[in-house]
C-alpha cells in the first residue's frame with residue numbers, strides 16, 4: 001500500500017472519530033440520566049413570598065388592586081354555559097345543614113379564641129350544636145325599582161337583623177393561621193397521584209417525544225387545560241435541556257418551579273374585606289347553586305370574626321328559604337347578624353337593605369350571599385347585574401367572589417365565563433377540592449378568568465376554608 005493510501009485511510013479514520021464524538025455529545029445533551037448520589041440542589045423560591053400555612057390576608061378595596069392577568073386563550077368554546085337549572089351540576093342533591101356538620105374540636109389555647117376578640121357583647125358559651133330558632137323574615141318583600149333608589153334611604157320597616165339575644169350559642173373557631181397546613185392532607189390524598197405520575201415520567205431518563213406526549217396527557221387529564229399544559233411542557237423541555245437536569249431531586253425542583261410559576265404567585269390574593277373609613281367593605285358571593293356559596297359565605301364570616309371583624313350577612317339568595325335559614329344559622333354561631341327577605345323577595349332589595357344596615361350599624365364587613373338558580377344567562381345577567389348596581393347606590397362592592405365546584409371540571413369553567421361576563425369577578429373560591437383528583441382546574445380557572453383563586457374549600461366542616469397558596473398547593477400536588 002502506498003503512503004498516499006495510508007494517509008487517506010488515516011484521514012477517514014480521524015473524520016469518523018470526530019463524527020462519533022460529536023454525535024455522542026449531542027446525544028448526551030438530550031438525555032436525562034438519574035444519578036441518585038448528587039446532593040439535592042436547594043430549590044429556588046419562586047413562590048413570590050407565599051408561605052405554606054400562612055393565615056388569611058385581608059386588604060382594603062380600592063387600595064389593593066389585583067394585577068389582572070391577561071385573560072388567556074380560551075381552550076374550549078364548545079357547549080353552552082351551564083347556568084341555573086340547565087347546568088350539569090347536581091344542584092338538588094341533598095344538602096346538609098350546618099347543624100349536621102361536626103365541628104372540629106375546640107382548640108384550647110394559643111390562638112386567641114375568636115369570639116372573645118370579636119363581636120362585642122357576645123358571651124362565649126360552650127359550643128352546642130342545636131338548631132336555633134329562625135325568626136320571621138324581617139325585610140319587606142319589595143321590589144327595588146332602580147330609578148327609585150337614586151336617593152337611597154333606609155327601609156321604612158327597618159331590616160332589623162336577627163338580634164344576638166336569639167343567638168346565644170357561639171362557636172369556637174379553629175385558628176385561621178396555618179389553615180392550609182392543617183388541611184393539606186386532604187389535598188395530598190386526592191392530588192398526589194398526578195404529581196407522582198409526572199415525577200415518574202420526567203424522572204424516567206430518556207425523554208423522547210412519546211414521553212413528552214405522556215407528560216402532556218397527564219397534565220390534560222389533571223384538568224390543566226391545553227393552554228396551560230402547552231406552557232408548562234415548553235418550560236419543562238427548555239429548562240431540562242439548558243440546566244442539564246440529572247437527579248431525581250433536580251427534576252422535582254424544576255417541576256415545582258414551573259408549576260408554581262404557572263399559578264402566578266405574584267397575583268394579589270388578599271380578600272378585600274377591610275373596612276373603609278366611613279363604611280364597611282362589601283363582598284358579594286356569586287356562583288351557581290350547589291357549588292357551596294352559602295357554606296363559603298358562612299365559613300368566610302367565621303374567618304373574619306376570628307380576625308376580630310364585625311360581620312353582617314345579607315341573604316340575597318331568596319330563591320330558597322332554606323338558604324337564608326342556613327346562612328342565618330352560620331351567622332348565629334359566630335355572632336354575626338343576618339339581614340334576610342321573604343322567600344322570592346327581590347334579591348337586590350335584600351342586598352340593598354343589608355348594605356344600608358351594615359353602614360348604619362357600623363360593621364366592618366357585609367357579606368352578601370346571592371342565588372345562582374337561574375334558568376337562563378339573561379336572567380342571571382339581569383338579576384346579578386341589578387344586585388350589584390343597587391348595592392352601589394349605597395357603597396362600592398369591594399370584592400366579588402365567584403364560587404366554583406372543583407369536582408365538575410370543565411362545566412365549572414363554562415359557568416365561570418358566564419359569571420365573569422355578568423359581574424367583574426375579583427377572586428375565585430374553589431370548593432370541594434377535597435373531593436377531586438383534578439386539582440389542575442385551579443390552573444385553568446386562573447388562566448381563563450384572569451383572576452386569582454383566593455380561597456379553597458377543603459371539606460364540609462365549618463372551618464374547612466383555607467387561603468390558596470400556590471407553593472403549598474404544588475407541594476401537595478407533588479406529594
Ligand SMILES: Nc1nc2c(ncn2[C@@H]2O[C@H](COP(=O)(O)OP(=O)(O)OP(=O)(O)O)[C@@H](O)[C@H]2O)c(=O)[nH]1
Pocket residue numbers: 094095096287288289290291292293294295296317320323371372373431432433434435456457458459460464
Ligand atoms: N366536600 C366539600 N363539600 C362542600 C364544600 N363546600 C360546600 N360543600 C357542600 O356542598 C353542598 C352545597 O353547599 P351550599 O353552600 O348549600 O351551596 P349553595 O351554592 O349555597 O347552594 P344554593 O343554596 O342551592 O344556592 C353542601 O352540602 C356543602 O356542605 C367543600 O369545600 N368540600
